[in-house]
Amino acid sequence: PNEEDLLEEASRVKWNWKMDKNKIHRELAMDNLLVLKLSNQRVMVEGAFVIAEILSKNASLRYLFLDTNFIGRQGAQAIFASLDANKKSALTFLDLKWNDIDDQGVAHALMENKTLLNLNLAGNQIGDAGAARLVLVPNRTTGSQLEILDMSNNLLTSAACIDGFGPWLACNNTCKRLNLATNKIGDLGAAALADALVLNWSKVYDDSEGATPL
Numbered sequence: 001p002n003e004e005d006l007l008e009e010a011s012r013v014k015w016n017w018k019m020d021k022n023k024i025h026r027e028l029a030m031d032n033l034l035v036l037k038l039s040n041q042r043v044m045v046e047g048a049f050v051i052a053e054i055l056s057k058n059a060s061l062r063y064l065f066l067d068t069n070f071i072g073r074q075g076a077q078a079i080f081a082s083l084d085a086n087k088k089s090a091l092t093f094l095d096l097k098w099n100d101i102d103d104q105g106v107a108h109a110l111m112e113n114k115t116l117l118n119l120n121l122a123g124n125q126i127g128d129a130g131a132a133r134l135v136l137v138p139n140r141t142t143g144s145q146l147e148i149l150d151m152s153n154n155l156l157t158s159a160a161c162i163d164g165f166g167p168w169l170a171c172n173n174t175c176k177r178l179n180l181a182t183n184k185i186g187d188l189g190a191a192a193l194a195d196a197l198v199l200n201w202s203k204v205y206d207d208s209e210g211a212t213p214l
Contacts, residue, residue, distance in 0.1 A: 006035050006063055017041035025050070031060035039095070040068040048075030055089070056082035063093040067120070071096070076105035084112035091115055097150070098123040103130030110138040110146070118148040122179070127155040132164030145174050152181040161189035169196040 015024060017038050027033045043051070048071040055061070071079070076096060083089055092115055101124040110116060126134075131151060138144040160183070169175065185193075 013037070015041075017043050017047060021047075021050070025054060028054045028058050028061065031058060033061055035063040036061060037063075037065040038069065039065045043069035043071060043075075045070075045072055045075045047071070049078050052078035052082040055079065055091070056085045058086065059088040059090055062090050064091060065095045066099070067095045068098040070100055072100045073102050073105040075099070076101040077108065080106070080109040080113075083116065084108075084110070087112075089113065089115050093118040095120040096124070097121060100125060103127050103133070106130050106134045109134055110144050113138075114145050117145060119146060120150040121154070122150045122152040124154055126151065128157055128159040128164065131156055131160040135164055135168040147174055148177045149175065150179040152179045152183065154183055156180060156183035156185060156189075158184075158186045158189035158192070161185050161192040166192035166196040169193065170199045172200065 013035070015036065015038055017024070018041075024033075024036065028036070038051075041047075043066060047069070048066070051064075051066070052075075055064075066079070069075075076099065079094075079096070083091060083094075094116060097120045101121065103126055105124075106121070106126060107130065110119075121134075131154070135144075135146075135149070161180075165178065165180070169178070180189075180193075
């Protein structure tokens with residue numbers, strides 16, 4: 001199925017975490033689901049642990065919507081750890097917006113995962129240190145394949161751009177969209193992002209001409 005068909009399926013199938021928990025567990029265990037939408041279902045930390053355990057073995061799920069579920073730091077850690085542990089994971093889209101996730105919640109995110117392309121962390125409590133750790137460490141170690149990252153409405157300042165997103169974008173060849181709206185990055189942060197994009201463009205241009213990257 002293409003992306004449009006999968007998203008249409010997500011909007012059509014209505015899951016209720018409390019009522020359908022056993023069925024969801026069974027369907028995921030049997031690799032029968034491609035899309036699971038549990039937005040605003042009060043999954044909480046305990047539910048995140050259950051989902052993480054299943055995700056560590058699942059090889060079919062491609063889209064997971066867990067936004068607005070109060071999973072917090074521990075829930076996020078469990079989800080990311082499960083994705084790193086599962087070398088057969090097919091997950092490309094993960095929505096964790098509005099979940100009270102802080103810096104520690106993303107401290108070890110995507111350390112081993114190479115399938116996730118779209119990550120939504122908007123509306124959380126992630127600061128400069130967490131943001132820098134999220135984008136720089138996986139990129140250096142395993143080559144994160146993220147194409148879309150939404151970090152809007154977090155606790156980011158110019159330091160996140162200078163020490164994190166700037167260096168990441170300067171050497172990144174996969175990111176297509178980065179959303180930092182409703183953060184206090186200021187002029188210094190914006191300048192750091194602009195400089196990084198210019199540097200990256202220069203590298204791409206020089207590579208295309210067969211020259212050594214700047």
